[in-house]
Amino acid sequence: MSTQTISYQIEDRLYLSITDHCTLVCEFCPKTQGVMQVHDFDLTVDHRPEFTEIVESIGDPAEYTQIVFCGFGEPTLRLKVLLEVAHWIKQRGGTIRINTDGLANLVHKHNVVPEMVGLIDELSISMNGQNEEVYNRHCQPQLEGSFEAMLDFLRAAAGRIPLVTATAIDGLDGVDIEACRRLTDECGVGFRARKLDIVG
Numbered sequence: 001m002s003t004q005t006i007s008y009q010i011e012d013r014l015y016l017s018i019t020d021h022c023t024l025v026c027e028f029c030p031k032t033q034g035v036m037q038v039h040d041f042d043l044t045v046d047h048r049p050e051f052t053e054i055v056e057s058i059g060d061p062a063e064y065t066q067i068v069f070c071g072f073g074e075p076t077l078r079l080k081v082l083l084e085v086a087h088w089i090k091q092r093g094g095t096i097r098i099n100t101d102g103l104a105n106l107v108h109k110h111n112v113v114p115e116m117v118g119l120i121d122e123l124s125i126s127m128n129g130q131n132e133e134v135y136n137r138h139c140q141p142q143l144e145g146s147f148e149a150m151l152d153f154l155r156a157a158a159g160r161i162p163l164v165t166a167t168a169i170d171g172l173d174g175v176d177i178e179a180c181r182r183l184t185d186e187c188g189v190g191f192r193a194r195k196l197d198i199v200g
């Protein structure tokens with residue numbers, strides 16, 4: 001029997017870890033250093049949980065202020081199951097955020113935002129740099145064109161998803177927080193500088 005952590009609670013929010021894969025290799029990510037611990041939770045993944053296993057681990061969505069797709073991986077890589085679970089949560093009165101790298105449109109080769117409309121309440125998108133050079137240095141994207149694709153995703157989500165916030169890590173070498181903020185303004189989304197201890 002697997003002991004894999006699929007859901008874990010922090011304060012009044014429930015976090016879902018549905019994959020440990022991503023197309024970035026962020027140098028600041030604990031996973032890149034082989035550490036799979038977030039808060040008190042070990043997010044080591046030994047299998048890809050399917051719909052039933054995920055919703056069983058949630059219980060009653062209405063017990064939480066928000067359900068967050070997060071974890072040491074990119075949840076939109078599993079878009080189909082993510083949307084199925086999001087439907088299930090929504091039907092039960094839950095509120096949903098996705099913490100994402102913003103590369104879903106690049107990976108899936110079409111604009112996935114319309115599939116999220118009416119389901120996803122909030123997107124928190126890791127921007128991580130004000131230009132491609134800084135972004136590539138810190139995120140080491142495996143897919144060409146990732147930085148521009150992330151910006152396009154911000155523009156595609158702006159005004160369609162109720163709350164869209166791009167984030168960058170304050171204090172990371174070369175990251176200009178004010179330049180990031182100006183760029184997100186141009187893309188029509190919000191911005192939040194974050195500390196180095198949060199992944200997703």
Ligand code: SF4
Pocket residue numbers: 021022023024025026029030031032071072073074101199200
């Ligand atoms: S910070 Fe997120 S996107 Fe970057 S390597 Fe870690 S899990 Fe992947």
